[in-house]
Every structure is written in structure tokens, then in C-alpha cells.
Amino acid sequence: GRAREVEDVSRLLAEHRLLTLTGVGGVGKTRLAQRAARTAGLLMRDGACWVELAEVTSPDVLPYAVVEGLGLAPVPPHLTPTDHLIGALHHREVLLVLDNCEHLAAACARLAHLLLDRTTGVRLLTTSRLPLGPGAERLYVVPPLPEDASLALLTDRAALLSEVSWSRDDLAHARAVIRRLDGLPLAIEFAARRLRALSPGQLLDRLDERLPLLSKGDPVAPERHRSLRAMLDWSHQLCTPAQQRLWARLSVFAGSISLDAAHAVWAEDRWKEDAGKEDAGKEERATGGRSGPEELLDAVDGLIDHSLLLTEPGDGAGRRYTMLETVREYGRDQLARGGDLEDARTRHLMWFRDRVLDVHDRWAGPGQAELLERLRHDLPNIRHAMEYGLRDGAGPAQTHAALDIARGLQWYWTATGTAGEGTDR
Ligand SMILES: Nc1ncnc2c1ncn2[C@@H]1O[C@H](COP(=O)(O)OP(=O)(O)O)[C@@H](O)[C@H]1O
Ligand SMILES: [Mg+2]
Structure with a gap:
């Protein structure tokens, strides 16, 4: 029931090179952008490209995320990611869709204007709860469904x-x-x-x-x-206490979630700096296994039933789950209110620290391509974890873990050419 809106958006895109769809979460911005991109993309020589920004948590990462989203070659060491983008898009006639810009509004506005200035054939369609900036763009307010x-x-x-x-x-x-x-x-x-x-x-x-x-x-x-x-x-x-806890705890993820990673933040006992791995295992058993893998699976099932968790086919390592941004935010409120934010984010950080170090250790062995692919899936989460450990006021163990990640990722940044990202920090 959005034929009229698709038409409006397509027409506006022909007249304006930067168009933003705004409206509250859940009104249908992403969905409308998808349909409009399909229609408007047909009129562009090089079609339409979709870049999902919900999982990008820092403005520094934005240009890298766009490079990745466009499937461009990695950024060569002598170029900034933005220059690399401009170089690649210079001769293209393409509609670039940036979905979920709200949390990076200023950075998106800067990047958009740079792209508009330095290219001739690029058009941008963005979705954001709020405008990117005063007077920065042509706005289209997505109306409620009749x-x-x-x-x-x-x-x-x-x-x-x-x-x-x-x-x-x-x-x-x-x-x-x-x-x-x-x-x-x-x-x-x-x-x-x-x-x-x-x-x-x-x-x-x-x-x-x-x-x-x-x-x-x-x-x-x-x-x-x-x-x-x-x-x-x-x-x-309507959720069981276990489902409520899982909903809250999964809100610390950025991007898609694997079952293993969900298990890592799901545990019932508190994360303690001095608790060795064995002790933590004992504690978990002591709680009567209420946070065990079967209970987790049950809770995951329940959240899927409620449409709170969505499933993706995933990779060789199994299915992955995602949450709509509005649902995630609700969970984050609950987590903060319950005082568990620190604990869950620390568990998230430690889990991805261990993943990165594990890949680092196995890097010289066989299966490099698979390792790289899996890491690529987890990159938004890894970045998110690292930001947590590097924030002002982080505890020493968290900071240490974030630096471990940075060190462990050196080879990745080298292997994929995104060297700038590592040294920017
Ligand atoms: N016109 C529509 N018809 C049917 N379902 C819709 C329509 N617009 C949105 N939806 C559904 O509503 C939910 C929220 O839409 P979404 O585009 O993600 O909203 P937003 O991006 O504004 O937060 C999604 O599950 C989407 O599939
Ligand atoms: Mg959306």
C-alpha cells in the first residue's frame, strides 16, 4: 500500500541529489527506501547500492562501512577512505542508499555533501528518524499507513x-x-x-x-x-523472565548475533575481573544450569515467536539473529534500568576479544578465507566492543581487552588493506 509514496520518492530523487526519509521508528522508512531504490535504481546506469548503518557505531568508521557496503576494493594505505570512495564513484551513475543514519547524522551529512561536490552521477537516499542537518537535504516525511x-x-x-x-x-x-x-x-x-x-x-x-x-x-x-x-x-x-533477560542482554550487540555469542552475554552470574575461566564455569553450574544452552535456545525460540528476534540464514557457523532498532532500544532501556548494562557489555567485549585472539592464533594455519569471512560478519560487533573498552572511565580489564583486540586485528587490517582504521584510534 505504498505505491503513491514510491512514486513521490522516485520523483523527488530525480529532482534532488540528496533525499532523506524521516519518521518515527517502525513507520516504514527502510521498507519504503527499499522499494523506491528498486524503482529509482532502474533509471541509474549503475543501479542502486544499499549500505546498512544501524550497526556502525562510530562516525570514524562510516566511510569504511560505505566502502565495504559498496563492495569496493579495500582502501589502499596511501588514501583516506573518503578519497578512495570518491575515486571509485567518480565515474559512476549510482543511487547510494544509507539506511538508519540517525545516530551518525552529522557524519552522514558531511560525507553526503562531499560525495555530491566531488562526483556528478551519485545520488543519495538516506533514512533517519531525524533530518541529517538543518537545510542539509530535501526531506520526505514518511506518512503513516492509511x-x-x-x-x-x-x-x-x-x-x-x-x-x-x-x-x-x-x-x-x-x-x-x-x-x-x-x-x-x-x-x-x-x-x-x-x-x-x-x-x-x-x-x-x-x-x-x-x-x-x-x-x-x-x-x-x-x-x-x-x-x-x-x-x-x-x-x-508476555515474555518469560528468561526471554526478558535475553531481550535486554542481546541489545548490547551491534549487527547480527550468533548463538554462541548470545550464550556469552546470557550467563546469569556476574562477570568478575578476577574470576578465572574455571571458577566462572563452577558458578554457572552452581546456579542449577538455569542459564545453560537449552534454556537459551528456549528463550531464543520465544523471542522469535514474538517477532522480537529475526533470523538470517547466516554463514557456515550457523544461523544468525537480528533485532529491529526500535526493539533493540527497548531492550537497552530495560538493561540499563536493571543495572546490567556494564556486565552485559563487558561479556560482549570479552567474547569478541577471545574470538579475535583465536583467529589471530589460527591465522597461519589452513582455512584463512573462512576465518576472514567469519570475522567480517562480526566486525560491527568487534568495533562496538572495542569502543566500549576504549571509552573514558573503562576499567583496566576492559581497556586491556580492547587493546588485545586492536593488536589481534593488526593482521586483518593489513590483509584487507583497511590499515587506516587501526591507526586512527
Ligand atoms: N507498507 C508496508 N506494508 C507492510 N509492512 C510494512 C510496510 N511498511 C513497513 N512494514 C513493516 O513494518 C516494520 C517496520 O518497517 P521499517 O521499514 O523497518 O520501519 P523504519 O525503518 O521506519 O523503522 C517492518 O517489519 C516492515 O516489514
Ligand atoms: Mg529502518
């Missing part, structure tokens, strides 16, 4: 989960449900989940409890976040 499209989305999604044969009353209730959800596709998807166990009338009753109708003229009314927030609160309440 009522009919919302209802269609609700019934389609509900039909995927169980048979939908609604009476006239059911349909009226479903319409009322839709009106409470602000036309936010993500909120609608969560509501559709609930229709497996509840009739539309029952769903409406429960939404009424959660979402007091916003009175007309209320200055807070335009706050479209509310319905999504209410749906996330509801999902959270």
Missing part, C-alpha cells in the same frame, strides 16, 4: 499465523484496533501476533486498557510513539 492499508496488513499478518474468518463484528473491531495503532506498520505487526490467541474484540479491549484515547487538541497527541511503545510493553509482559 486505514485500509493498515487493515490489510493486520489481516495478512494474522492470516500467516492462524486462520482468519472474521464476522462483521470482528471486522468492525479490527478497524477499531487499527485506529488505535496510528498507522504504524511495526505496531500493527505486533498486534497481528496477538490475534493468534485473541479475537479482534478481545484485542481491542486490551488495547483500550493500554492506550487511553488521545483527546483531540491534546498537545502530546502527535506523539506517534505511544502505540508502538504500548505494543512493546505488552510483548515484554
Whole structure:
């Protein structure tokens, strides 16, 4: 139900070289950008290129992430990544999509303007909750889904989960449900989940409890976040304590998550600087195995059931999981509120430190290509971990681990030519 918007965006892209889709999380920016890129990309000689930025946590890394996202040759040692980009894009006629720019707005604006100045055939489509900068770009505010499209989305999604044969009353209730959800596709998807166990009338009753109708003229009314927030609160309440803990703990990842890595941050005991590996193992057993691999798998399953965790095919090492940014943020709030942020981030850091050192040790042996490939998947997480260890106020063990990572990655930066990234820090 976005044909009109796709057309608008394509037209705007023909007129403006930098267009940003804005709107609250879950309104459908990414989805619209995907569709518009498919259409608008057809008109560009070299098509469209997609670069996902949600997992890039530092502005320094941005140009490297774009180089990687475009599949360009590694940055040669004598060039800055930006010059390398400009060189590669100079003769191309391409639509470059940067998805999820909000947390790097200023850096994205700088890079975008540099690219626009120094190339002639590059156009940029970005998605961001907020504009990249005042007057930096042409803005397009992604509108909420109209009522009919919302209802269609609700019934389609509900039909995927169980048979939908609604009476006239059911349909009226479903319409009322839709009106409470602000036309936010993500909120609608969560509501559709609930229709497996509840009739539309029952769903409406429960939404009424959660979402007091916003009175007309209320200055807070335009706050479209509310319905999504209410749906996330509801999902959270329906989760078992183990699922809630996993949701919170997985929020420390940047990018996709492997089962092994999930297990590393999932443990119940606190990470202690002086706890040797053997002691930590004993403690885990002492908790009665509540944080063991079977319980983890159960919790992962549950989060997938709630649509809170999404699955990717992954690599040779197994499936990988991802979270939508809005869902991740909710988890991060919970984690911080529960006072577990430090512990989870430290576990995340130590896990990726061990991975990097492990690869480093095995680098001289066989299977280099596979090692490199796996590391490439984990790079956003490794960078995120390193930033944590290098932040002001990090403990000595954390700092030490981050430096271990930097040292362990020397060969990677050499092997892939992204030497600048290592020395920038
Ligand atoms: N027009 C649409 N029809 C069906 N589903 C949609 C539509 N727009 C968005 N969605 C779904 O809603 C969710 C949130 O959309 P997304 O594009 O990720 O939002 P944003 O990027 O604004 O946070 C996704 O699961 C997406 O598949
Ligand atoms: Mg998005």
C-alpha cells in the first residue's frame, strides 16, 4: 500500500541529489527506501547500492562501512577512505542508499555533501528518524499507513499465523484496533501476533486498557510513539523472565548475533575481573544450569515467536539473529534500568576479544578465507566492543581487552588493506 509514496520518492530523487526519509521508528522508512531504490535504481546506469548503518557505531568508521557496503576494493594505505570512495564513484551513475543514519547524522551529512561536490552521477537516499542537518537535504516525511492499508496488513499478518474468518463484528473491531495503532506498520505487526490467541474484540479491549484515547487538541497527541511503545510493553509482559533477560542482554550487540555469542552475554552470574575461566564455569553450574544452552535456545525460540528476534540464514557457523532498532532500544532501556548494562557489555567485549585472539592464533594455519569471512560478519560487533573498552572511565580489564583486540586485528587490517582504521584510534 505504498505505491503513491514510491512514486513521490522516485520523483523527488530525480529532482534532488540528496533525499532523506524521516519518521518515527517502525513507520516504514527502510521498507519504503527499499522499494523506491528498486524503482529509482532502474533509471541509474549503475543501479542502486544499499549500505546498512544501524550497526556502525562510530562516525570514524562510516566511510569504511560505505566502502565495504559498496563492495569496493579495500582502501589502499596511501588514501583516506573518503578519497578512495570518491575515486571509485567518480565515474559512476549510482543511487547510494544509507539506511538508519540517525545516530551518525552529522557524519552522514558531511560525507553526503562531499560525495555530491566531488562526483556528478551519485545520488543519495538516506533514512533517519531525524533530518541529517538543518537545510542539509530535501526531506520526505514518511506518512503513516492509511486505514485500509493498515487493515490489510493486520489481516495478512494474522492470516500467516492462524486462520482468519472474521464476522462483521470482528471486522468492525479490527478497524477499531487499527485506529488505535496510528498507522504504524511495526505496531500493527505486533498486534497481528496477538490475534493468534485473541479475537479482534478481545484485542481491542486490551488495547483500550493500554492506550487511553488521545483527546483531540491534546498537545502530546502527535506523539506517534505511544502505540508502538504500548505494543512493546505488552510483548515484554508476555515474555518469560528468561526471554526478558535475553531481550535486554542481546541489545548490547551491534549487527547480527550468533548463538554462541548470545550464550556469552546470557550467563546469569556476574562477570568478575578476577574470576578465572574455571571458577566462572563452577558458578554457572552452581546456579542449577538455569542459564545453560537449552534454556537459551528456549528463550531464543520465544523471542522469535514474538517477532522480537529475526533470523538470517547466516554463514557456515550457523544461523544468525537480528533485532529491529526500535526493539533493540527497548531492550537497552530495560538493561540499563536493571543495572546490567556494564556486565552485559563487558561479556560482549570479552567474547569478541577471545574470538579475535583465536583467529589471530589460527591465522597461519589452513582455512584463512573462512576465518576472514567469519570475522567480517562480526566486525560491527568487534568495533562496538572495542569502543566500549576504549571509552573514558573503562576499567583496566576492559581497556586491556580492547587493546588485545586492536593488536589481534593488526593482521586483518593489513590483509584487507583497511590499515587506516587501526591507526586512527
Ligand atoms: N507498507 C508496508 N506494508 C507492510 N509492512 C510494512 C510496510 N511498511 C513497513 N512494514 C513493516 O513494518 C516494520 C517496520 O518497517 P521499517 O521499514 O523497518 O520501519 P523504519 O525503518 O521506519 O523503522 C517492518 O517489519 C516492515 O516489514
Ligand atoms: Mg529502518
